[in-house]
Amino acid sequence: MKQNAAALALLIWSCWPALAQQDGAALYAAHCAQCHDTTDSQSRVPGRKALQAMSPELVLSALTTGSMASIARTRSDEERMAIAAFVTGKAVDATALAKPADASGRCTLPPAAFPVPLDGPRWNGWGVDTANSRFQPADMAKLTVDDVPRLRLKWAFGFAGASLAFAQPTVVSGMLFVGGSDRKVHALEARSGCILWTFDPDAAVRASISFGQIAGLDEGTLFFGDLRANVYAVNARNGALIWKVRVEEHHAARITGAPTLYEGRLYVPVSSLEEAAGSQSTYECCTFRGSVVALDAATGKQIWQAYTIPEVPHPTTKNAIGTQLYGPSGAAIWSAPTIDPERKAVYVATSNSYSNPPSITSDAVLAFDLATGKLLWKQQATPKDAFIVACFMPDRTNCPDDSGPDHDFGQSPILVKLRDGKRVLAIAQKSGVVHGFDPDQDGKILWQTRVGKGGALGGSEWGSAADQDRIYVAISDVRFTRDGTRSLEPKEGGGLFALDLATGKVSMEVPPVACGDRDFCSPALSAAISVIPGVVFSGGVSGYIRAYATADAKLLWEFDTTRDYVTVNGVRAYGGAIDGPGPVIVDGMLYTNSGYGQWSGVPGNVLLAFEVMR
Numbered sequence: 001m002k003q004n005a006a007a008l009a010l011l012i013w014s015c016w017p018a019l020a021q022q023d024g025a026a027l028y029a030a031h032c033a034q035c036h037d038t039t040d041s042q043s044r045v046p047g048r049k050a051l052q053a054m055s056p057e058l059v060l061s062a063l064t065t066g067s068m069a070s071i072a073r074t075r076s077d078e079e080r081m082a083i084a085a086f087v088t089g090k091a092v093d094a095t096a097l098a099k100p101a102d103a104s105g106r107c108t109l110p111p112a113a114f115p116v117p118l119d120g121p122r123w124n125g126w127g128v129d130t131a132n133s134r135f136q137p138a139d140m141a142k143l144t145v146d147d148v149p150r151l152r153l154k155w156a157f158g159f160a161g162a163s164l165a166f167a168q169p170t171v172v173s174g175m176l177f178v179g180g181s182d183r184k185v186h187a188l189e190a191r192s193g194c195i196l197w198t199f200d201p202d203a204a205v206r207a208s209i210s211f212g213q214i215a216g217l218d219e220g221t222l223f224f225g226d227l228r229a230n231v232y233a234v235n236a237r238n239g240a241l242i243w244k245v246r247v248e249e250h251h252a253a254r255i256t257g258a259p260t261l262y263e264g265r266l267y268v269p270v271s272s273l274e275e276a277a278g279s280q281s282t283y284e285c286c287t288f289r290g291s292v293v294a295l296d297a298a299t300g301k302q303i304w305q306a307y308t309i310p311e312v313p314h315p316t317t318k319n320a321i322g323t324q325l326y327g328p329s330g331a332a333i334w335s336a337p338t339i340d341p342e343r344k345a346v347y348v349a350t351s352n353s354y355s356n357p358p359s360i361t362s363d364a365v366l367a368f369d370l371a372t373g374k375l376l377w378k379q380q381a382t383p384k385d386a387f388i389v390a391c392f393m394p395d396r397t398n399c400p401d402d403s404g405p406d407h408d409f410g411q412s413p414i415l416v417k418l419r420d421g422k423r424v425l426a427i428a429q430k431s432g433v434v435h436g437f438d439p440d441q442d443g444k445i446l447w448q449t450r451v452g453k454g455g456a457l458g459g460s461e462w463g464s465a466a467d468q469d470r471i472y473v474a475i476s477d478v479r480f481t482r483d484g485t486r487s488l489e490p491k492e493g494g495g496l497f498a499l500d501l502a503t504g505k506v507s508m509e510v511p512p513v514a515c516g517d518r519d520f521c522s523p524a525l526s527a528a529i530s531v532i533p534g535v536v537f538s539g540g541v542s543g544y545i546r547a548y549a550t551a552d553a554k555l556l557w558e559f560d561t562t563r564d565y566v567t568v569n570g571v572r573a574y575g576g577a578i579d580g581p582g583p584v585i586v587d588g589m590l591y592t593n594s595g596y597g598q599w600s601g602v603p604g605n606v607l608l609a610f611e612v613m614r
Helices: 005-013 025-038 046-055 054-063 077-088
Strands: 151-158 170-172 175-179 187-190 195-199 210-214 217-225 228-236 241-247 260-261 267-272 291-296 302-307 314-318 322-326 338-340 345-349 353-356 364-369 375-380 414-416 423-428 431-438 444-450 470-474 498-499 506-510 529-532 535-539 544-549 553-560 585-587 589-594 607-614
Touching: 077 195, 151 470, 151 553, 170 210, 170 585, 187 353, 210 260, 210 322, 338 414, 470 529, 529 585, 535 589
Parallel strands: none
Antiparallel strands: 151 607, 170 175, 175 187, 187 195, 210 217, 217 228, 228 241, 260 267, 267 291, 291 302, 314 322, 338 345, 345 364, 364 375, 414 423, 423 431, 431 444, 470 498, 498 506, 529 535, 535 544, 544 553, 585 589, 589 607
16 A cells, blocks of 8 residues: 555666666566566556656656755756656656746735634544544534535646655645645645645655744644655745754665644654665565654754554575575554644554564554653554555565565554543454554453455555544555456455444444446555544545445435546546545635556546635
8 A cells, every 4th residue: 555656766767777778678678577577466666657647847856855965965967757658658858857947827815915813624644633533523624515516616626747646735714735646735725725825845855844933933833744654844925944853764664654743743654665775675674663853843853752562673585596584573664653642642543564573562552651752652553564555466585484465554543532432442454453552441342353365455444533532544456357367356345434432333334336337447546535513534456435324325416526627727638546645624615636556547637726616
């Protein structure tokens, strides 16, 4: 599930030797086709269709100054340009990234005309609250069960040169903030989609943006991380940089989860792409450890950094060609941290281990002390899950012996207080199991319920949602055809469930919606879901976004996003698979990304905004 524009470049380089005198086509045929043209049904390496959907300038920037710069550091500028041109099928305009943005789509109303402070209706960060519930209350949603069937598209915004839309927007008091694989952070007027300002980070911003206020800045501040493990604080009014820090020096480190702001501290989750880089047989796999970093929100100064694996990786064995291997490693944090004010704890969910020996804190929920970063407790869901991308590749040299199923957590734990006062920490896993833990008894298992088959791209992926009574879980279980092609299976995967938070029993089920004759389609529901009172929203790999009544699972509304769009910013845009971020509902509008050109999903590059037709 760790797929994004930068990952495409990394996987290209993992197959690319230093043969500068050959042209791109010959290099690809000799050294890259085995990865990108594979028909392995479990391969998560992007195919040619996804590569061709990207702009050559975007690939070039990822290889030159983006998160893949460390991998491509020994390549010449000419080699980088040749690679970008061949894999995209388009000539590289080396000056394109340096050109200033034009005025297309700019707001005519100056930012100063917007209300101060920015404290109106909002969807803030990943989970809408520090409990990561993804439940939007009625006074913030301003959208009812009766309104939902009348939702109509209002505007579309395109991410230039991208093949996927992978950053969830944040909306605060009429302003919308969103990152993208176009290596920009955009501030838009939420009602119209016009551009207020644009910020250029060092690398693409996949993480959701968190809004807050720090001393001395009434306008408000945006906090976010990029795919080179940089964290930024930016003025919400005008996009001016306040501070920037790099929170992890490992070359493969990145931030994919939203930082969580609480009482003047920013809690930052750190992930990596080393399970892809580590797939090269010459790579000394692996040395990255996930961590959560506490920063002073006003200055960016580090207060503490707590690693998910306490032990520093050390040399273990050598692989079949004599490359030194290291461990333990992995346990990355892909999702936003969850805050527990009662226990003064921050909860995170971890990924699989990358190498042997497998860590006892991978595929786990961990609790750290808010003040010091001390580990309070751990609850592992899947032991001995050591896995890297090589385990699904033709060259399995660095794949750990007795490799695990890749059943990590890609979503945030959700903290809920039930009506009887008891509390549950609930989370769904790629194994297809939903877990209920007791945060007041050191993560004691309350219940575990299987709702999916699970798999490397299966089970529940990016995010669940919860109200006071139930947790709502979308199931991916994406499968591929078994006829030797690299195509999605249109009849397997998917399903939407509600489980009682007190008992774990299933109380509502929406069966998978088959694709029929639709090309490049799967019923899988991999993207995060969102809930308002009476309605659950879910976008699918099919490209449809749908809304169901939580009372009886009745379909209330659906919209097919797989089409071309006329955009407010003049960028050519099209919709595709919906994956990663979930719907954002605020102030009577709904926002969703469309387009995910990975593992045979339909590429796209659009952010869509819907409002109720009166």
